[in-house]
Amino acid sequence: MHVFLRRLGFYVVAAIAAVTLDFFIPRLVPGDPVLTALAQMRGSLPPQALHALELQYGGDPNSSAWGEYLHFWNMILHGDLGYSMSSGNVPVSEVIGQHIWWTVILVGLSTVISFVVGTAIGTLAAWRRGSWLETLLPVTTFLQAMPYFFLATLLVLVFAVKLGWFPAINGYDYLNSTIGLNWPFLKDALYHGILPALTIVAASLAGWIIGMRNMMVTVRDEDYVLLAEAEGLPQRRVVWYAVRNAVLPQVSSFAMALSFVVGGSLLTEIVFSYPGIGYTLLAAVKNLDYSLVQGIFLVITLVVLAANFVADIIYVLLDPRTRQEA
Amino acid sequence: MAITDLTPDVTGAEPARGRRKRRRGSSITRSGKMMAGLILLGLFVLLAILGPILAPYDPNALGAPAGPPMPGSTVPSQLPGSAHWLGQTNIGADIFSQLLAGARSTVIVSFLAGAIATVLSVIIGITAGYLGGVVDEVLSLIANVFLVIPALPLLIAIGAFLGPEQTGHPLVVSLIIALTGWAWGARILRAQALSMRNRDFVEAARVSGESSWRIITREIMPNLGAIIASSFLFTTIYAIGTYVGLGFLTIITAGADYNWGTMLFDATSSSAVESGFWWWYIPPGVAIALLGTSLALINFGIDEYINPRLRMAMSARATRRAFGRRIRPQLGFTPVARLVDPAEGPS
Numbered sequence: 001m002h003v004f005l006r007r008l009g010f011y012v013v014a015a016i017a018a019v020t021l022d023f024f025i026p027r028l029v030p031g032d033p034v035l036t037a038l039a040q041m042r043g044s045l046p047p048q049a050l051h052a053l054e055l056q057y058g059g060d061p062n063s064s065a066w067g068e069y070l071h072f073w074n075m076i077l078h079g080d081l082g083y084s085m086s087s088g089n090v091p092v093s094e095v096i097g098q099h100i101w102w103t104v105i106l107v108g109l110s111t112v113i114s115f116v117v118g119t120a121i122g123t124l125a126a127w128r129r130g131s132w133l134e135t136l137l138p139v140t141t142f143l144q145a146m147p148y149f150f151l152a153t154l155l156v157l158v159f160a161v162k163l164g165w166f167p168a169i170n171g172y173d174y175l176n177s178t179i180g181l182n183w184p185f186l187k188d189a190l191y192h193g194i195l196p197a198l199t200i201v202a203a204s205l206a207g208w209i210i211g212m213r214n215m216m217v218t219v220r221d222e223d224y225v226l227l228a229e230a231e232g233l234p235q236r237r238v239v240w241y242a243v244r245n246a247v248l249p250q251v252s253s254f255a256m257a258l259s260f261v262v263g264g265s266l267l268t269e270i271v272f273s274y275p276g277i278g279y280t281l282l283a284a285v286k287n288l289d290y291s292l293v294q295g296i297f298l299v300i301t302l303v304v305l306a307a308n309f310v311a312d313i314i315y316v317l318l319d320p321r322t323r324q325e326a
Numbered sequence: 327m328a329i330t331d332l333t334p335d336v337t338g339a340e341p342a343r344g345r346r347k348r349r350r351g352s353s354i355t356r357s358g359k360m361m362a363g364l365i366l367l368g369l370f371v372l373l374a375i376l377g378p379i380l381a382p383y384d385p386n387a388l389g390a391p392a393g394p395p396m397p398g399s400t401v402p403s404q405l406p407g408s409a410h411w412l413g414q415t416n417i418g419a420d421i422f423s424q425l426l427a428g429a430r431s432t433v434i435v436s437f438l439a440g441a442i443a444t445v446l447s448v449i450i451g452i453t454a455g456y457l458g459g460v461v462d463e464v465l466s467l468i469a470n471v472f473l474v475i476p477a478l479p480l481l482i483a484i485g486a487f488l489g490p491e492q493t494g495h496p497l498v499v500s501l502i503i504a505l506t507g508w509a510w511g512a513r514i515l516r517a518q519a520l521s522m523r524n525r526d527f528v529e530a531a532r533v534s535g536e537s538s539w540r541i542i543t544r545e546i547m548p549n550l551g552a553i554i555a556s557s558f559l560f561t562t563i564y565a566i567g568t569y570v571g572l573g574f575l576t577i578i579t580a581g582a583d584y585n586w587g588t589m590l591f592d593a594t595s596s597s598a599v600e601s602g603f604w605w606w607y608i609p610p611g612v613a614i615a616l617l618g619t620s621l622a623l624i625n626f627g628i629d630e631y632i633n634p635r636l637r638m639a640m641s642a643r644a645t646r647r648a649f650g651r652r653i654r655p656q657l658g659f660t661p662v663a664r665l666v667d668p669a670e671g672p673s
Contacts, residue, residue, distance in 0.1 A: 014471045021480070026487050138359075138623075145618025147567055149574050150590060150611035157599050168600075214629075214636050255474050256510060263478030267571055271594065281479065282575055285486040297483040304476050 003322055007312045011305050018301040022294050023072045027065075081298070082291030086284065092295035095280065100299060102171055103276035106193060107265045108307075110200035111258065117201070118208025119250055123243055125209065126216030137210065144206035148264035152199040152271035159195060166195045169273040192274075199268045204261050211253060215246040248319055254311040258304055360627025366620035374433035377426035385423040385584050389414065406605050413605035416596050425609055427584040432617065435496050435503070435569050440562030442504035447511030447561075448554060452542050454512070455519025466516065472509035478571060480506055485577035493578040503565050511557035518550055552632050559625045563618050570614050586610035 075082070081092035125133040143151075160168035172188040219225065219242045228238045266278030273279065277296055284292035316322045373380070383389070391402045391414060406413040412421040454465035484502055485493060492498045522528060523546075531541050547554070572578045573587025593599075593607035630636045 010467070010470065011474075013467065014474055017471045018475055021475070022483075025483055141622050141626075142615055142619050145563070145622060146611065146615040147570055147574070147587070149571070149587075149594075150607075150614065153590065153594055153599060153607055153611065157604075161600055214633075217636055218633070259474070259476045262476040263568075263571065266478055266482070267574060270575065281482060285482060285575075285577065288486075290486070293483055293486045297479050300479045301475050305474060308474050 003316050004313065007309065007316075011309050014305055015302060018298060018305070019073065019076055020069075022298045022301075023069055025294070025297075026290060076298070081295035084284070084289055084292040084295075086287035086289040086292065092292050095292060096277065096295055096299050099275060099277045099280045100303070102274060103265060103269070103278060104303065106196055106274070106276060107200065107261060110197040110265075111204070111261055113197070114201045114204045114261075115208055115250070115254075118205045119212045119247060121205075122209040122212025123216055123239065123246070126213045126220065126246075127239060129217075134213075137213070140206035140209055143202060144204075146203065147267065148199060148203050149267040149271050151203050152196070152268050155195050155199055155202075156271065167192050168195075171272075171275040192272075196265075196268050196272050196274055199271075200261060200265055203264055204257065207257060207260075208250065211250055212246060215249050216242060219246045244318070248315065251311060251315045251318065255308045258307055258311075262300060262304055357627040357630060359623045359630070363620045363623030363625075363627065366616060367624065370429060370433060370617050370620065373426060374430040377430045381420075381423040381426045383420035383423045385419060385427045388417050388419055412609050413603075415592065415606055416598070416603065421589075421606060421609060424584045424589055425586070425613060428586040428589060428610065429613065431496065431585055432566060432569060432614075435500050436562050436565040438496065438500035439503040439507065439565035439569070440558050442500060443508040443561045443565070444511060444554065444558040446504065446508040447515055447557060448547070450508070451512035451515030452519040452546055452550070455516040456523050456542055456546060457538065458520070458523070462516070466513075469509040469512045469516070472506070473513065475506075477506035477568065481568065481572060482575065482577055485572060490579050499569065499572075499578055500565075503568050504561075507561045507564050507568070511554075511561055514553060514557055515550060518553055519546055522546055522549065552628055556625055556628045556632075559621045559628070563621045563625075566614065566618055566621075586614050 079093060081096070083089045084092050084095050087095050121133065121136075125131070125137065128134075156168045159166050171192050172185060222242075222245075225238060225242050228241050265276070266281065268274070269276045269278035270282060277300060281293065281296045281300075283289075284296065412425065414420060415424075450465050450469065454462040454469075481502060488498075519542075528541060528545055531545050536545075569578075570585060570587030570590075573585030574591045576588065576591055578585070579588075587610075589610040590607055593603065593610075596603075598604075598606045626636075
């Protein structure tokens with residue numbers, strides 16, 4: 001229990017840091033682009049919306065920096081992320097709510113697939129040293145060095161343009177299906193999601209393979225593996241003992257991997273015009289919709305923090321040593 | 327992520343080298359991966375330096391299509407030809423010249439960002455590990471927070487508020503990339519410094535009254551050389567990916583230079599994929615992948631130097647060639663070929 005509370009404490013601190021960072025980003029930038037944009041919009045926006053934006057970005061000369069910071073926290077804690085100028089002044093949280101699920105499901109599924117497949121291949125490569133799997137390692141390195149958006153472009157070239165198996169853009173068929181829990185839509189979303197998911201799996205696979213392979217190579221020289229072998233246990237049991245220990249660093253490197261995958265999925269979404277949060281974020285940047293940019297950054301960060309907390313809990317469940325100190 | 331076991335294990339046996347003669351030189355240059363990586367990297371650095379001299383055209387200059395005609399047509403096309411080695415864009419700019427200009431900006435920004443981030447991670451990581459206590463708690467907390475906050479969304483958010491005069495400046499771009507890339511190296515170096523602070527030679531330096539700063543820079547840092555180098559390469563790979571990614575998102579402008587990511591954005595947004603302009607988007611993508619691979623190969627070389635167990639086992643065919651029979655590596659036993667008599671010891 002003690003371990004859980006300590007990890008939870010860390011993520012609370014990280015969340016506070018993220019909110020603070022989100023508050024300071026527009027204020028630390030030279031030249032105050034937001035106030036310039038606000039001044040241009042005077043007249044085209046309803047007065048209440050303008051006032052809300054001024055409060056959010058410090059356009060009100062009567063407020064202090066500390067007062068603005070408290071005001072920002074007050075907004076966040078009430079789930080108010082401001083209004084999106086580019087989507088007709090609807091609340092930012094509403095815009096994010098429409099798009100975040102696309103990304104969460106895409107990234108979540110492809111990360112789990114990539115982790116499982118990569119760890120399995122890494123285990124095999126380490127166990128059968130000198131097999132063809134090990135000669136595969138430099139190839140996966142090259143694949144990993146390829147940026148997500150280039151890999152996505154190549155997949156579009158082969159599977160969409162040349163072969164015509166999968167659609168090249170969009171997340172579902174806008175004309176023939178409506179979003180919701182109905183079979184045509186789900187089928188369509190799956191069909192459109194295969195190429196983006198394949199991009200993310202292919203680009204992130206190498207990290208899991210190499211991490212697992214290197215850890216297994218180190219673990220199989222340990223005494224307990226030798227003992228298990230000497231006792232004549234079946235190979236499968238011996239491998240299982242080694243895997244249980246070698247997989248721990250894989251789980252703990254999840255935090256950084258997830259940060260990479262989230263970044264990569266944003267780029268992938270752009271290539272496929274996928275209706276996820278990355279596409280929305282870029283559109284917000286292009287439209288100078290600053291509240292939407294800040295809101296999306298904050299929500300992505302909080303989701304990533306939550307995912308990391310889950311990975312931490314799994315780590316504690318897998319490793320009895322972390323539970324003993326409590 | 328390739329770094330898993332950092333215990334310096336230099337006692338590990340040399341893997342069998344078959345009938346090949348033992349070459350001279352340090353064990354670092356003997357690694358094939360390391361050499362391949364260094365040669366590839368050298369090529370890119372050379373291209374970055376000589377780029378403007380080699381570039382046959384101004385990357386921004388537009389010209390009429392001058393390539394060989396498409397099949398079934400007689401008018402000149404943008405296809406690669408003798409006038410434009412890698413062809414032209416749909417508006418007639420020379421792709422080879424853009425690629426060279428992109429090599430320069432990518433190499434400069436990613437190495438600068440890698441260097442800045444490494445300096446940060448060395449200072450923060452080693453200080454935290456060596457001093458321990460509250461300093462360690464605070465610095466580790468900061469590093470871990472930076473590690474879990476996703477970098478690209480943060481950079482996009484920062485980039486959204488920056489004007490073109492800042493995003494076109496290589497130093498500013500390197501700085502903001504370094505800001506998001508130092509935490510991983512700091513965490514590794516902290517763990518290493520922590521394991522080193524109670525070693526005898528550090529104790530001796532402390533007892534003889536050396537200052538903390540001197541112990542960190544003169545006693546601990548030289549012993550972490552390989553790990554610092556590996557962390558630098560890792561951060562530089564990250565910086566390359568981030569730089570071209572931001573270029574692709576058109577969050578940063580490359581200023582006067584070209585960015586491989588921006589080239590890919592130009593190509594895909596002009597439907598180069600659909601219209602078969604493969605020469606426009608394949609070269610920048612392959613260039614990014616090759617530059618990243620060269621650094622990753624060097625990093626593997628360093629990893630294998632630190633932890634010899636990670637070296638690749640010989641392929642089945644190579645073992646048969648070397649020993650005359652098939653050897654399957656068994657659990658817990660790394661096959662060691664003794665080419666010199668054990669009594670004499672290695673020369």
